[in-house]
Amino acid sequence: MTLKALLAGAIALGLGSAAFADGHTPVKAGFVYVGPIGDGGWTYQHDQGRLALEEEFGDQVETVYQENVPEGADAERVITQMVLGGADIIFTTSFGYMDPTNAVAAKFPDVMFEHATGYKREHPNVSTYDARFYEGRAITGTIAGHMTETNKIGYIGSFPIPEVIQGINSSYLHAKKVNPDVEMVVTWAYTWFDPAKEADAARAMIDQGVDVILQHTDSTAPQAAAQEANANGGRVFTFGQASDMAAFKPSPRIASIIDEWSPYYIKRVGALIDGTYEQTASWAGMPEGEVVIGEITDAVPAEVKAEAEAMIAAITDGSYHPFTGPINKQDGSVWLADGEVASDGDLASMNFYVEGLTGDIPN
Missing domain, CATH: 3.40.50.2300 (Response regulator)
Known part of the structure; x- marks a missing residue:
């Protein structure tokens, strides 16, 4: 049984986040990066959000990531590998991952996909998020x-x-x-x-x-x-x-423009944990603390x-x-x-x- 099926059953029984209280596998969140985590900029900041996610949820979450993934066919392969590796939710963090994200989502409807800076949500399990840079x-x-x-x-x-x-x-x-x-x-x-x-x-x-x-x-x-x-x-x-x-x-x-992704990552994985996750299109900025x-x-x-x-x-x-x-x-x-x-x-x-x-x- 998939994690999503377990969650659905827990919600139906009114268990909410208690779905994880009896030893079920934690949420596995994958991150696909266009650059190295040491770039000092975009990818580095997304990875700081991933680390904040681990700190927030402890053993309720496991994260994996792949850096330096070219936009295009390689991205589709990497995303697919993350799914086959047991990822429950995957954040694809560059504009050029938009079509590969939707292509993989079509094949794996039980996995949630979150695409950064894109606009295509061709399937119910695809959400998009961006910041008002x-x-x-x-x-x-x-x-x-x-x-x-x-x-x-x-x-x-x-x-x-x-x-x-x-x-x-x-x-x-x-x-x-x-x-x-x-x-x-x-x-x-x-x-x-x-x-x-x-x-x-x-x-x-x-x-x-x-x-x-x-x-x-x-x-x-x-x-x-x-x-x-x-x-x-x-x-x-x-x-x-x-x-x-x-x-x-x-x-x-x-001065600098800092992309603060931590609130979004914590919110979305938290929703998956407690059973309130829904498809969304997020575009937040200074008021929400993301810019x-x-x-x-x-x-x-x-x-x-x-x-x-x-x-x-x-x-x-x-x-x-x-x-x-x-x-x-x-x-x-x-x-x-x-x-x-x-x-x-x-x-x-x-x-x-x-x-x-x-x-x-x-x-």
């Missing part, structure tokens, strides 16, 4: 607009998907609000994790006069490139991505730090949304009227730059 980008964009002296800020993008485009637009809009002269250089790395490519992108930006670099890639390589430039007389600032990247404080890393701004260092002037903290508070209490009109698209057409707030549907399908950004979004 664009909220954090509003903060780092504001700081970047104040901190640049060359009026050139850079953004290293991974892949041209809505999640990444949201971040570019949010960063630029908020930098522009505090510094009308700011320009943004966008470089596409076409990878989530490739330290060499990320470092090359950062160095190329610095050579173009960029003095503040933001990123939506997973390694600390851009931080190291900025540190190298500063050691040679430069003045370049960066922001930690996905995790704090604290090794580069107080400069070049002057956190790391320490703003003393390299940032006190008045800029205060402005950023006020915006954090406003986003957290719901009084401010980073995509509030008036906002035009790159071609000058109106996207949001004055005071209008973007819908989740509009954000989830974002495929354009806002007015003022140059260059094209690649296909």
Whole structure:
């Protein structure tokens, strides 16, 4: 009998979490990672969530993980192996795992699947979860607009998907609000994790006069490139991505966007344990504690730090949304009227730059 069948029987009898009190196998949670757990960024932070899960539930949960799994056919093989290894719930933690996750879910309806940053829930046992990273980008964009002296800020993008485009637009809009002269250089790395490519992108930006670099890639390589430039007389600032990247404080890393997955992982596995698990589509942010701004260092002037903290508070209490009109698209057409707030549907399908950004979004 599968764990899910045992749970169903326990719920029917009104036993709830007592299903595990008489020695049944604990929930086995699998995690599929696109990079190494030591990347210092995206995968590292997901793995911190896995460790928090173990700490929360002790012997009620067992976790397994596979790192450095390419997006595509390899992912389907790894996910299938986790199922055959007895996993009851599997978290696939990269956008490119979306189709492989749904393909495996179709074959194993008794196993629960959770896909990070995707939107396809083709089967009842597939849920999706994401974080509102664009909220954090509003903060780092504001700081970047104040901190640049060359009026050139850079953004290293991974892949041209809505999640990444949201971040570019949010960063630029908020930098522009505090510094009308700011320009943004966008470089596409076409990878989530490739330290060499990320470092090359950062160095190329610095050579173009960029003095503040933001990123939506997973390694600390851009931080190291900025540190190298500063050691040679430069003045370049960066922001930690996905995790704090604290090794580069107080400069070049002057703040960070931290993805705090622990609450979600604890909530979802807890629901499986106590029999309340249901399919869901989660998109949480600062109010839920899933998007956190790391320490703003003393390299940032006190008045800029205060402005950023006020915006954090406003986003957290719901009084401010980073995509509030008036906002035009790159071609000058109106996207949001004055005071209008973007819908989740509009954000989830974002495929354009806002007015003022140059260059094209690649296909």
